[in-house]
Amino acid sequence: MEGLPTSSALSRRALLAAGAALALVGCGPRLGGARTVRYANWGSPGDDSDAMRLVRGLYEDFELATGVDLRVENIPGSQEYLRKVLLSYVAKSEPDVITLDASSAAIFIENGVLQDLMPFVNGANGVNLDEFFPNVVEIAKRGDALYALPVDFNPVLVYYNRAMFAAAGVPEPQDGWTFADFRATARALTKGEQYGFEFANWMPGWIMWLWNHGGDVLSPDGRRAQGYLDAEPCVEAVQFLYDLVERDKVAPRLSQAASMGVDLFANARSAMKVSGHWELVGLASAPKVNLDEVGVVSFPSRLEAPVTVAYEAGLAMGRHARNPEDAWEFIRFFTSEATQKEYQRTGIAICARQAVAEKMATTEVKQAFVRAARTARVPWGARVPKYDQVERIGQDMMDRVMQHGTKPAEALRSAAQQIDEVFRDA
Amino acid sequence: MRKSQTGWWFIAPASLHLLVFALVPVAYAAYVSLFRWDILRDERTFVGLDQYQRLMADQAFWGAMGQTFKYALMAVPGGLVAALLVALAVSQPLKGMAWFRTLFYIPAVSSGVAIAMLWIYVYLPERGLINTMLMGLGWPSIDFLNESGWALPALAFMSVWVGLGPRMIIYVAGLMSLPVTVYEAASLDGASGWQKFWRMTMPLLAPTHLFVLVTSTIGAFQTFTPVYMMTNGRPMGTTNLVGYHIYVTAWENFNVSAASAQSFVLLFLLGLVSLAQFRMMRRRLEGYDAS
Incomplete structure (x- = not known):
């Protein structure tokens, strides 16, 4: 114990300082330090399917490309996802970015928990909405405001x-x-x-x-x-x-x-x-x-x-996202043509980007879905909370x-x- | 004085726990029920007893309450009879009965979610345990959890199994406390086994019946996990029991004020039911004391 003079006031202060520093290091990013984005998605945390591995690879690509620490929170079950994410807004511990299901988009949008993405869309680092299916973009639109950028959808x-x-x-x-x-x-x-x-x-x-x-x-x-x-x-x-x-x-x-x-x-x-x-x-x-x-x-x-109908999934940003620029960077990255070409290999849905959807429609069945997509209706859940x-x-x-x-x-x-x-x- | 202070220190942790995790939340729920509270927007308006007034005309709530009464009518008597029979069996002075008691008690220490998952498989159409047996007897498969006539009895039957252990233990304790001398006297008077059971054991167990009846009824009205895991209130709302309905009101419809009011109405009704049960049994208890 000689080497640890805990009785002195100096060492007590040093220990407290070290403890506080460790606490800050440990807690800082979790609380949303610089360059951290928390993203909630539905899915099982233990999912190790081929599709999930592909998606995890894309998350890593984003982190490597941007230096942003992406914290993904997979929540199983669509109803549980909805409840948990909504309650995280109530508890003010919401993620920065969420996957927004069109079937329940209205409850998020109408309760004002999401951020209008149009300033980002029209900003220097923006995206061209004309590249997306227009009826799918409409799902999360309210007037001139856009509350989610579509990723993909299912007619x-x-x-x-x-x-x-x-x-x-x-x-x-x-x-x-x-x-x-x-x-x-x-x-x-x-x-x-x-x-x-x-x-x-x-x-x-x-x-x-x-x-x-x-x-x-x-x-x-x-x-x-x-x-x-x-x-x-x-x-x-x-x-x-x-x-x-x-x-x-x-x-x-x-x-x-x-x-x-x-x-x-x-x-x-x-x-x-x-x-x-x-x-x-x-x-x-x-x-x-x-x-x-x-x-x-x-x-x-x-x-x-x-x-x-178009059962769409998009990416939305919380109204109080800690790092809006990085959150937008993730949304832009994940909905980009390059990422979507990879992501849509999972085959679950049709890409919201028209060019990618058409390119991936290699069979008659997939072409039929793309045709149906053009006139698919907005689900009621996107309009009625x-x-x-x-x-x-x-x-x-x-x-x-x-x-x-x-x-x-x-x-x-x-x-x-x-x-x-x-x-x-x- | 010092002795009394020591006593307070002993009960302090439990009292603090009760205060923080039971009494304060109950008081807060009462407070919440007096508002129209939109938790998503964090907007609240004081409405006094309006939530309670609206509840009186809430068909969905009273429908859930009605289904819960039906459920309790199936689960509670069934649970009492099953537990008494098993208690009588495991109270016999035979070798290995302690093992049986342990076996019957296992569900009580198992996770409610795990039990619900297990019973989903038991009730599974075609490949489930019960349907395999039914089909083996040449009967058609029944979709227990999705047919409106079967879902509620299926949940009640499961609750009898789950609650068997705790109720059995209470009955075993009750049986063990019965005075042996009375039975010896009855034997000398030539009473048959059935007469001893019906005219002595049953009345002497009246306090035990009352305790099991009251706690089982309260338990039936609090049923949540099996509904959440197995049926989600379906089919046609037949398994929409009041505990689950309150949960849906609070955490699916995000109407915490209405859910709080519903909870207090449930508390009031449970108090009435328990009071009625106490009064019903009082005569028997008085008779027991007099004898």
Whole structure:
């Protein structure tokens, strides 16, 4: 102990100073020291897939190129991600940059927790928004302000198994088909344990049926459901889906589908399903479906042109980002053409940059998604802050119809009332 | 005086813990329930009892409360009967009973999330444990957690299993405290095993029944983890139990004021239910004292 004269006042001061210095070194960057950017993204912290390794490589490229210390916080589960990130704003411990899901963008934008990126976009170190799909850029726009720069997006289309169509001697569907065509096709493909279609009660995946019948969940200003969700086109759409399951029996009941315990489409037990571009990743290793045998087509529609949605993901900056310039640098880097050419090799979605999207659309299926992207709608969650509650009510409504046999008109009327109550309470 | 000061020091840590982590948050929740509080914008307006008034007409909340009553009606009596039967079995003076008691108690010391994950597999359609057995008997597979008629009973059945250990231990303690002499006298009078159980064990266990009944009812009304992990309140809101509903109101809808008001209404109703249970059992307890 001779070498450590802790009893002297000098050494006590020295120890305190050293401790304080260590604390500062340890805590400084975590608290947002110079050249540190905290970035929250959804995903599992332990994910070591090929896609995740590719993404981590891109993060390292950014750090090497800029000298910025990028702290990535992966949060699993989309709902958990939403809650955790929103609460981090409440606790004033928010990340500098977040991945903003279009389906829940409004709650961030309308509550004023994000920073307008237009000064950066138009600045010396800016980007050219004309290089992006314009309808996708619109998702996070409010007037002249832009709250997220889009990275990529997923339109939702009807997948079909070409081999099953060929085996049944049914012609492949074409864009512009009608609901009657869809029904006849599904009937022709149903035999034995094989279904023509597979329906899942996931509102982001079935809202397009309402749209293509000419209906919608909310009024154009997004403030009212009564008069819209309970209107005739929506009743007809839900009745159509119910009939596919219960009258025509061309799709399994929800409980039947679940009790089969497998992905019906990936196991060649249903010939058609509705899904986004992300489905291709899973189908690449599907047990009984060859990716070459998969086709996609627009929804059947009674409108002039079929409608789908753009489930987009973008990068947004917190209103109180500690290092806005570095945060913008990361956003610019990650949405740049060079980075996106690498990132989009994950194959999950379509790049928001038109040139990259077109270049990567090397198959008919991918080209169909890019075509659909041009007219894809902004999801309601990007406009209506309480839309997650609307979706919960919508899914309950569909359960009532599909599982309880409630008449669509009655279930939709009740759902519309509940939604308007939510808006009234807001 | 010194003795009394020492006593205060002994209870100080627990009291401090209770104050900081229970009483202050409860008081703060009461305060929050008097506001319309937008936590995302950090804007608050004092509204007095308005949240409580609105709650009276909140169909979703009362729907959740109704489902919770149904759940409690399934889970609590089922839990009591199962625990009593197991307690009677493991109280037999046979070799190895201590092991059985330990085995039955294991779920009580396991993580609620892990248990929920386990039961998701137990209830899995087609490949789950129960469905494998059903299909083995030639019956169709049931999607327990997604069919509206099955989801709530499935959660209640699981809660009987989870709560078996703690309830069993309390019943075992109750059984062990019963006076042997009374049973000996009954035997001499020629009472059968069933008569001794029904006319002696059951009434003598009245204080134990009351304790298990009250704590199990409160536990049923606080159920959260299985709903969060297994059903998210679906299908059709049949498993939207009030504990989960309060969570959704606070942390999915970000309406902390309404959630606080809901919590106090739940507290009030639980107080009423517990009071009713105490009153119901009082007669039996009085009879027991008189005898």
